[in-house]
Amino acid sequence: MKKFFLSLLALLAGCGSDKPREPQQILAQTWPQIEAKGRSQTVSMVMWQGDPLINRYMNGYVRPELKRRYGIDLQISAGQGAGLVQTLAAEQQADQPSEADLLWINGETFYQLRQINGLLGPFVAQLPNAGFLDLQNPFINTDFQQPVAGMECPWGNVQFTFIYDSSKVTRPPQSFAELPAFLKAHPGQFTIPNEFTGMTLLKSWMIALSGDPKLFQGKFDEAVYQKWSGALWRQLNESRPYFWKQGRTFPEQLAPLHQLFANGEVAFTFSNNDAEVDNKVNQKVFPATARAYVPAPGTIRNSHYLGIVRRAQHPEAALLVINFLISPEAQLKKMDPNVWGDHTVLNLQALPAAQREQFEQLPSRRYAPRREAIQGLALPEPDPEYMTRLFKDFRTYVIEK
Amino acid sequence: MPGTVATLSPARLLLWLYGLLVVGLPVAGLAYALLGSVGLAGPLAAGFTGRYWRALGADTGLLYAALYSAWVAVASVGISTGLALLLVLWAQPTLRRPPLPALLYVPLLMPSLVVAFYLFQLLSRAGWLSRLSFRFGLTANLEDFPELVQDGPGVGIILAQVLLSFPFLTLLFQAIYQESRLAEYYQLTLTLGASAAQFRRRVAVPVLLRQAAPTLLLSFIATLGAYDIPLLLGRPYPQMLSVYIATRLQRFDLRELPSAYLAGFLVAAGLLGLIGLLRLTGRARDTASVP
Amino acid sequence: MRSRLLTLFLALLFGLPFVLLGLLAVGEDWRFPAALPMRYSLAAVRSLLAADNDLLAGLGRSLLLAGTVAVGATASGFALARAIARSRRAAQWEAASYLPYALPPVLLAVLIQPFIIRLHLSGSVGGVLLGLGLVALPFATLLLRSFWSPQVREYEHLARTLGCTAGQALRQVLLPLAWPLLRTTLVQTFLLTWFDFGLTNVLSVGKVRTLTVQVFTYVGEANAQLAAVASLLVLLPPALLLLVNKSALLRKP
Numbered sequence: 001m002k003k004f005f006l007s008l009l010a011l012l013a014g015c016g017s018d019k020p021r022e023p024q025q026i027l028a029q030t031w032p033q034i035e036a037k038g039r040s041q042t043v044s045m046v047m048w049q050g051d052p053l054i055n056r057y058m059n060g061y062v063r064p065e066l067k068r069r070y071g072i073d074l075q076i077s078a079g080q081g082a083g084l085v086q087t088l089a090a091e092q093q094a095d096q097p098s099e100a101d102l103l104w105i106n107g108e109t110f111y112q113l114r115q116i117n118g119l120l121g122p123f124v125a126q127l128p129n130a131g132f133l134d135l136q137n138p139f140i141n142t143d144f145q146q147p148v149a150g151m152e153c154p155w156g157n158v159q160f161t162f163i164y165d166s167s168k169v170t171r172p173p174q175s176f177a178e179l180p181a182f183l184k185a186h187p188g189q190f191t192i193p194n195e196f197t198g199m200t201l202l203k204s205w206m207i208a209l210s211g212d213p214k215l216f217q218g219k220f221d222e223a224v225y226q227k228w229s230g231a232l233w234r235q236l237n238e239s240r241p242y243f244w245k246q247g248r249t250f251p252e253q254l255a256p257l258h259q260l261f262a263n264g265e266v267a268f269t270f271s272n273n274d275a276e277v278d279n280k281v282n283q284k285v286f287p288a289t290a291r292a293y294v295p296a297p298g299t300i301r302n303s304h305y306l307g308i309v310r311r312a313q314h315p316e317a318a319l320l321v322i323n324f325l326i327s328p329e330a331q332l333k334k335m336d337p338n339v340w341g342d343h344t345v346l347n348l349q350a351l352p353a354a355q356r357e358q359f360e361q362l363p364s365r366r367y368a369p370r371r372e373a374i375q376g377l378a379l380p381e382p383d384p385e386y387m388t389r390l391f392k393d394f395r396t397y398v399i400e401k
Numbered sequence: 402m403p404g405t406v407a408t409l410s411p412a413r414l415l416l417w418l419y420g421l422l423v424v425g426l427p428v429a430g431l432a433y434a435l436l437g438s439v440g441l442a443g444p445l446a447a448g449f450t451g452r453y454w455r456a457l458g459a460d461t462g463l464l465y466a467a468l469y470s471a472w473v474a475v476a477s478v479g480i481s482t483g484l485a486l487l488l489v490l491w492a493q494p495t496l497r498r499p500p501l502p503a504l505l506y507v508p509l510l511m512p513s514l515v516v517a518f519y520l521f522q523l524l525s526r527a528g529w530l531s532r533l534s535f536r537f538g539l540t541a542n543l544e545d546f547p548e549l550v551q552d553g554p555g556v557g558i559i560l561a562q563v564l565l566s567f568p569f570l571t572l573l574f575q576a577i578y579q580e581s582r583l584a585e586y587y588q589l590t591l592t593l594g595a596s597a598a599q600f601r602r603r604v605a606v607p608v609l610l611r612q613a614a615p616t617l618l619l620s621f622i623a624t625l626g627a628y629d630i631p632l633l634l635g636r637p638y639p640q641m642l643s644v645y646i647a648t649r650l651q652r653f654d655l656r657e658l659p660s661a662y663l664a665g666f667l668v669a670a671g672l673l674g675l676i677g678l679l680r681l682t683g684r685a686r687d688t689a690s691v692p
Numbered sequence: 693m694r695s696r697l698l699t700l701f702l703a704l705l706f707g708l709p710f711v712l713l714g715l716l717a718v719g720e721d722w723r724f725p726a727a728l729p730m731r732y733s734l735a736a737v738r739s740l741l742a743a744d745n746d747l748l749a750g751l752g753r754s755l756l757l758a759g760t761v762a763v764g765a766t767a768s769g770f771a772l773a774r775a776i777a778r779s780r781r782a783a784q785w786e787a788a789s790y791l792p793y794a795l796p797p798v799l800l801a802v803l804i805q806p807f808i809i810r811l812h813l814s815g816s817v818g819g820v821l822l823g824l825g826l827v828a829l830p831f832a833t834l835l836l837r838s839f840w841s842p843q844v845r846e847y848e849h850l851a852r853t854l855g856c857t858a859g860q861a862l863r864q865v866l867l868p869l870a871w872p873l874l875r876t877t878l879v880q881t882f883l884l885t886w887f888d889f890g891l892t893n894v895l896s897v898g899k900v901r902t903l904t905v906q907v908f909t910y911v912g913e914a915n916a917q918l919a920a921v922a923s924l925l926v927l928l929p930p931a932l933l934l935l936v937n938k939s940a941l942l943r944k945p
Contacts, residue, residue: 046898052913059746077815078898078909083651086658087897089444090809099815099897112655116444188544194637249551249636255914262914263527264724265543284721285914388654399638400462412775416785419772423830424788427795430803442806495695503934504699507706510930512887514904515923518911519709522716522920527724529712535725543724564705619793626796628890633911643798643890650802665802669795676794680787 023120026315031128038316040071045321046079047104050255053279057340061333062325070320080104081196085112091311092116101312102321106304107144110152111384113307120308120315122150127323134347140303144381145218152305153322156334156342158273159378160200160299161368163280167289168267175296176208180235183242189267191244192236193257194399197272198250202390203382204299206232213297213379220385229390233397240398250399262286272302274374275341277367282338292368298377303345328355337365431669437662445655453659463664465638466645467671473555473631473641474624477562478617484563485570486609489578490601496575505568516561517633524549524557550634557634558641562624570613570620577612578605618679622672642668710927716920736917747906747918751925754886754902757817761824762882766874769832769881776833777840786837789830797827798890808895815899823895824888828881835877839870879933886930 029037043066049055058076066072077100079087084103091098105113113119124130133154135141140154148154164172169189173182183190192198207213210228215221240247244266251257254270261269262285271277277292306325308318324330328351331344348356364370436442440450457463488496495501508516523529531546540546550557578584583605590600610617628643635641640648646668649661716722717736719729740747776785792800801823805814813819847869851861867874889904896905903926910919 044899049898049909050912052915052918055913075899077901081651082655082658083897085655086444086650087809087814089655090806091814093444094810096810096812099899115655245548248553249638252637253912255912259914259916260527262723263525265525265527287723391652392654392657395638412771412778415768415771416775416779419768419775419829419833420785420788422826423792426804426807426826427792427800429807430800430805433806434803492695492698495698498695501699501702504702504706506934509883510927510934511709512889512904512926514887514889514907515713515926516709518907518919518923519713522916523708523712529727532725532727536727568706622794623796626799628796628798629908643796646802647798647890647894665799669799669803672794672796673791676790 021315023310026120027123027126029316031126034126034316034319035070038070038072038314038318038320041314041317042073042075043101043314043317043321044075044077044099045102045104046077046084046100048080049076049078050253051276053283053340054342057334061339062330065330066321066324069324070317072317072320074321081109082112085109085116085118088113088118088309088311089116092118096311097313098309098311100309101314101318103307103309104155104304105152105307106302107146107381108384108387110143110305110307111146114146114151118310119151120310120312121152123308123319123322124148124150124153126319127153127326129323129326129328132328132346132350133326134345134350136347138380139301139378140345142380143303143305144384144387146384148305152307153326154303154345155306155325157301157303157345158275158343159294159301159374160197160204161271161274161277161292161294163261163269163271163277163286163290163292165261165264165267165287165289166291167287168264172268172293173295176205177296179205179295180239183239186267187242188244188246190242191247191250191257191260191266191268192394193251193254193270194394195253197254197270199387199390199394200272200300201270202232202394203386204379205235206386206390207300207379207382208295208297209235211297216382216386217380218383220383225386225389229393233393236398237401247398258285261290273342274371275337275343275365275368278337278365279339279341281367290367294369294374294377296377298374298379300381301378302381328359332358332362335359336362337368338363341365341368343371427669431666434662434666434669438659438666440659443658443662445658453663456660457663460660462645463667466640466642467668469555469639470625470627470642473558473562473627474621476555477559477566477624478621480559480563481567481570481620482610482617484567485574486606488571489574489609490605493578493584496571502572502575505572508565508568511565512629513561513565513627514629514633516565517630520557520561520564521550521633524560525551551636553636555631555635558627558631561630561634562627566620566624570617573613573616574609577609581608581612583608622676626672710924713920713923713927716916717924719917736921739918740921746901747903747922747925750901750903750906750922751928753900754904754926755929757820757824757900757902758882758885761821761828761885762878764821765825765828765832765881766836766877768829769836769877770839770870770874772829772833773836774840776837777845786834789834791830792826793830793834796890797888798894800826801891801894805894814895815897817896817900819895820892820900823891824885827888827891828884831884832877832881835880836870836873839873844869882933883930886926 063074066074088098088100133140140157141148143152162172169186173179192201206228207216209231210216215224244260251260257266257269258280260266271292274292277286277290280286281288281290306322308315308322312318326345328346331346332355334340334342335344344359348359351359433442437446438453440446440448440453521528525531526543526546526548531540531543534540534546549560586604587600590604591597626643627641628647631641631644635644646661646665649657649664652661715729718732718734720731720733722729739745776782779785795803804823804826808814808819808822811819813822844866847865848861851865852858856864887904889908892900892902893905893908898905903922907919907922907926910922
């Protein structure tokens with residue numbers, strides 16, 4: 001009986017486990033070797049699944065293409081942020097291979113995954129399509145002030161925008177400085193989602209208050225944060241009575257805010273993707289009077305990335321998937337505002353003329369600002385700690401106040 | 402050793418396996434959460450620290466979540482019980498006639514997540530009721546419509562819980578009413594010259610509540626730990642317990658994990674303590690009432 | 693009159709969800725202040741039949757999962773209830789059965805997740821089954837506990853003295869006696885699993901996409917139309933159960 005319990009305990013403790021391969025071993029292979037090994041495998045990808053168009057791009061285009069080209073079965077599951085990091089960390093602690101191979105991440109998750117050494121790499125240079133990547137662009141080669149260093153591969157590039165209903169608001173506030181007076185004159189139309197997009201709004205607002213984006217470059221600076229977050233909370237609390245529901249509550253996710261906007265309950269929503277307004281109007285989720293713009297002195301522009309789990313069971317297949325996702329075909333498809341509208345991370349100059357032309361001839365954005373128009377209004381992402389702190393303090397100094 | 406294994410009868414083996422599952426696993430989870438709260442387990446565990454326990458005093462979030470959950474649970478179970486009693490005591494003839502018993506089963510088909518989604522679509526300021534009231538000129542704009550979901554006092558959450566539980570409680574009370582032959586007692590009290598009101602207050606209500614007490618307690622605890630409904634119909638602050646813990650575990654900052662584990666541990670320990678306490682007092686009362 | 697009003701009111705109260713969900717499922721471009729959808733379209737309902745549609749697969753997954761848990765929990769619960777009835781520490785075992793039942797499912801899932809990961813079950817159907825079993829099994833055991841009265845044990849004893857084998861006693865005496873209760877337990881544990889969202893969502897790390905998980909995804913996408921279609925699909929099997937077997941729906945732990 002004792003033996004029986006011991007074996008059960010051993011089972012609970014997860015003693016028996018197949019040792020994952022060393023990263024060097026995997027990355028030392030040549031591309032043909034990787035290709036041979038990665039074929040016909042199942043790749044488990046974890047990503048945020050909050051947008052039907054993104055989901056449709058993945059399920060309707062990427063999955064069948066991967067199946068056709070490499071026989072790869074791409075299994076997508078929902079997950080992001082701290083929950084994802086926790087799962088990976090727990091797998092590491094248990095010393096077992098990961099359930100996930102491929103991750104869609106950006107800044108703050110990248111930072112945490114580096115902290116627990118959860119990523120495989122550097123791998124980007126291995127990818128045949130990496131030559132097309134616009135890695136000279138600081139908005140692409142740096143993720144929340146951290147050099148990407150080949151540990152994650154750029155996938156798309158976006159900029160934060162305000163979206164408003166032009167049938168309700170004739171002249172939206174042109175700058176963050178105008179915002180408080182505007183809110184006072186138009187109460188109940190504006191709120192801040194208490195999640196990633198809302199935090200990007202707060203970061204942009206805080207940088208605007210400081211008047212000097214350079215302050216937020218480099219490592220997290222406690223004094224800078226204290227000073228300008230303090231100013232932000234003061235301004236927010238002053239404007240709060242003019243927020244939606246008098247600022248007594250805030251939407252917990254972006255989708256409910258989009259829903260409020262779609263239903264006409266508020267006149268503003270936001271997007272981390274400058275082209276989202278087009279695809280939301282095309283889907284008839286937003287009214288055709290919805291427009292997007294960037295208030296002065298600018299908003300945060302950042303990239304989102306693909307990473308491979310250090311203990312992935314199918315790292316070779318994951319490399320094939322990433323290489324496909326940054327191929328000109330897949331990037332072109334993704335940039336179409338009718339498909340997803342995610343800006344490419346490729347350097348168009350590096351592409352063959354015919355392909356470059358295809359990018360240039362994409363159906364243009366109808367409701368979102370053109371990329372060239374907001375070039376001068378792009379701010380780089382500050383250190384992830386700013387986001388973590390804003391998220392915590394927004395709760396303490398605004399929501400719970 | 403083989404000898405000892407042989408003496409373990411299949412039934413006992415089954416029981417021990419069962420114990421391992423229903424007691425072992427949750428207790429192990431509690432222990433892990435406890436270790437996590439003192440920095441001995443979890444992704445960024447860096448050795449023993451009492452920091453998170455000490456910080457508990459300054460953090461009122463958990464307390465508010467507990468109080469808010471208690472309020473929602475008391476209100477929902479209270480209203481549901483009241484409605485069910487009303488129906489069983491005042492609408493006996495209706496309850497016995499079709500289509501009513503069947504009708505009361507309908508809400509039992511609905512998962513709480515679906516009910517929450519439905520009520521959001523119905524009751525939000527841009528929801529169906531608001532649109533209808535706008536059409537009929539009762540409200541001039543969105544803001545005139547009362548705030549019924551994602552509201553401060555939790556009206557939306559309570560409504561959803563009541564919609565789910567009052568039909569069930571009605572069926573339960575009705576079953577008890579019939580099993581306990583309350584209808585016959587009713588005739589008896591009438592012939593003895595007591596009033597219908599007296600019968601309800603002195604006989605029926607005590608019998609129904611007493612017999613249904615364990616179920617009422619369980620639905621109270623289930624409401625206390627409700628997740629799906631407050632997730633959709635609640636506010637970011639104050640939150641109900643399950644939502645509070647789940648959100649804390651998913652915060653951006655991994656360094657907050659230990660305090661989330663601490664919250665999980667305290668809530669689990671608190672709920673188990675509550676059940677234990679109620680069992681003890683229940684038993685004491687039972688033995689006390691034996692002549 | 694009063695009686696009729698009451699009936700009408702309850703019918704309206706319980707019928708309205710189906711009406712509104714139905715409208716949402718076929719309504720397009722429907723926003724405040726329109727009282728009815730601008731246009732009607734069967735696109736969302738028809739997309740159920742599309743090849744890449746996950747909703748029907750979700751329906752299948754949910755059915756399979758709930759069916760497995762219901763059968764497994766009822767069968768084991770039957771045996772366990774008997775073992776508990778014969779145990780010297782019956783009261784303690786009964787008290788222990790309330791333990792997982794006393795914790796909110798999400799909290800339970802969060803607590804056991806580290807072990808699910810260590811058992812290599814994270815994100816798998818197995819992990820979800822274990823988690824759901826943890827809730828459904830004690831529930832079934834407690835429900836079936838009432839069956840093993842001293843009287844039933846005497847019947848069993850009698851059957852054995854009359855020459856029945858253990859198997860014959862089970863098949864010819866015990867199962868027929870227990871059938872009504874077993875049926876209730878089956879239905880109850882099925883619904884318990886069918887309705888679950890929080891536990892499955894936590895333990896499956898989003899991988900086991902049951903119908904309720906999908907409802908939540910669509911609500912998260914602010915996609916009211918598909919969320920409504922998924923909601924109606926969730927309501928379908930219990931509605932069939934109601935038609936078949938009403939009394940089994942009344943849970944009384």
